[in-house]
Amino acid sequence: MKQSIESTNGFESYTEAVNWVTGLVAEKGMRPGLKRMEWLMKKLGHPERRLKFIHVAGTNGKGSTCAFLTNVLLRNGYDVGTFTSPYMTKFTDRLRYNGKDIEEEQLLALANEIKPLAEELARTELGHPTMFEVTTTIAILYFAKVVFPDYVVWEVGMGGRLDSTNVVLPVISIITNIGHDHKEFLGETLEEIAAEKAGIIKPGVPVVTTVEQPEALAVIERISAKHHSSLYRLGQEFSYEPISAELHRHIFTFESPFRRMKELQISLNGHHQFKNASAALMAIEVLRQYQALIIEEEDLYSALKDTFWPGRLELAGEQPQLLLDGAHNPEGAASLANALTTLYSYDRLHIMLGMISGKEHEAYLRQLVPLAHTLIITEPDFHKKYAAADLAYTAQEIVRELGSEVEIRVERDWRKAMEALQQMTGPGQLALVTGTLYLISDVRARLGGQAQNEKGW
The missing domain is CATH 3.40.1190.10 (Mur-like, catalytic domain)
Structure with a gap:
């Protein structure tokens, strides 16, 4: 009624x-x-x-x-x-x-x-x-x-x-x-x-x-x-x-x-x-x-x-293969890492991520950095966004500590970061957009042909 x-x-x-x-x-x-x-x-x-x-x-x-x-x-x-x-x-x-x-x-x-x-x-x-x-x-x-x-x-x-x-x-x-x-x-x-x-x-x-x-x-x-x-x-x-x-x-x-x-x-x-x-x-x-x-x-x-729920290990594109996941804390990143290693097959993994302030950024990154070949760090269009340069610094410290070979790029404009992610992802490779759901929602709107989406908590 x-x-x-x-x-x-x-x-x-x-x-x-x-x-x-x-x-x-x-x-x-x-x-x-x-x-x-x-x-x-x-x-x-x-x-x-x-x-x-x-x-x-x-x-x-x-x-x-x-x-x-x-x-x-x-x-x-x-x-x-x-x-x-x-x-x-x-x-x-x-x-x-x-x-x-x-x-x-x-x-x-x-x-x-x-x-x-x-x-x-x-x-x-x-x-x-x-x-x-x-x-x-x-x-x-x-x-x-x-x-x-x-x-x-x-x-x-x-x-x-x-x-x-x-x-x-x-x-x-x-x-x-x-x-x-x-x-x-x-x-x-x-x-x-x-x-x-x-x-x-x-x-x-x-x-x-x-x-x-x-x-x-x-x-x-x-x-x-x-x-x-x-x-x-x-x-x-x-x-x-x-x-x-x-x-x-x-x-x-x-x-x-x-x-x-x-x-x-x-x-x-x-x-x-x-x-x-x-x-x-x-x-x-x-x-x-x-x-x-x-x-x-x-x-x-x-x-x-x-049952479907957007932005949770959501396959948003196949050429290149593009995955969206709103993992934004250490526990969410651990679940995402588990899925990446048990469910998906790929030659190289390219990750684009952006976060908001007030999160456990180091513990979050420790789950994902070891799996990545490329890390593009950006910023969501949100008033509480966390600076990409600061997030990249934390990621670089983890890379040095682990002795891994991960290319880290900083692109504050998430639209340009998205273009770079899509361009670098070749056949047999996997592109992942993750971090705050505000970034995921922006990317979903863009992929859906919307010029811009509304914002709110």
Whole structure:
């Protein structure tokens, strides 16, 4: 079911509305906390209470897990809202209903509804809402007042405990993994980061996790017990067994307390996708048992097989062979390196990468430098971009330490870097674009013939 919200006085165009929302990134910055979201929800009559959320947190794998969940629910006849971040090409693609982006006129109308509230909030001691708070509020209003999905697959933006998305009470929570990312906000140790991720755990709401580090898992276990939340852990309450892994064809067996499923197939590449698919499967199984979710096995199998998520080991070209992967932290780089050495065949590997500030650049580069023949270091078009010269210096130090022969080039303009990458990649060789998803989204837009894509966190 879908309803229309008419735009009133305020922004006159979609572009004007999006520019206001995204402009808040630089203007208001990032201010983790829930008080502004709680204020907004109260003013709006608590629209979040009308929806069933599947809340997904984790350092890596959130987007793929959300994609698996969305596809399985859709294939089984449910109406599904999906909220993910960041968006890959256009602001509307982070906010989807039944696989389709929110319509521009609906986003315009919702931005016009929220703007007066944002201005009112700005006059209080809480201050103006941030870009992500406004976007999250738009998402909640869209799902609760316009499209009315049966379930909302709800991805955390950063962390969990103080993330804007944590204003909801979900029917199930998922924590995919714990790694070193956003340390300036989430903490220096795995235990500290785990505590932030586990902040999405609510009293009595079941939790699924694929976290494996003992110290991080212990934190999730403690918080789940405190909230009397049933906890389903990879390797304990559920497990998977890989059978084979070929390009676009990974086959595995999944086992839960409720049943065993054989010969499941996924097309997303990389051994880490076994975990992401298993997290989604365990969540589906819990909802089947305790929320009366109706899932047909044939539809589940076909949905897993057909699931696609952009920018994750995505083959974007074949002549030359071009791969896109948004690995942007050490754990993501490790998964990417594993895939490069086990799934792909090539004579030479040419890597183009760009990062934003605040990341573990040295640990990230240590995963990829030993595999590269050429490293083209560039910068994304983003306000928090990390200087290519500084990233190249770190890479050169690693090359000297390892005694490897890697050609390192610096090209700050990512468009020129892309041209150089394509020109140098010959038959039998592999070109890889990796690093921040902001760079991946720019490259995807260019390959798709778009002059420019929208930006936002």
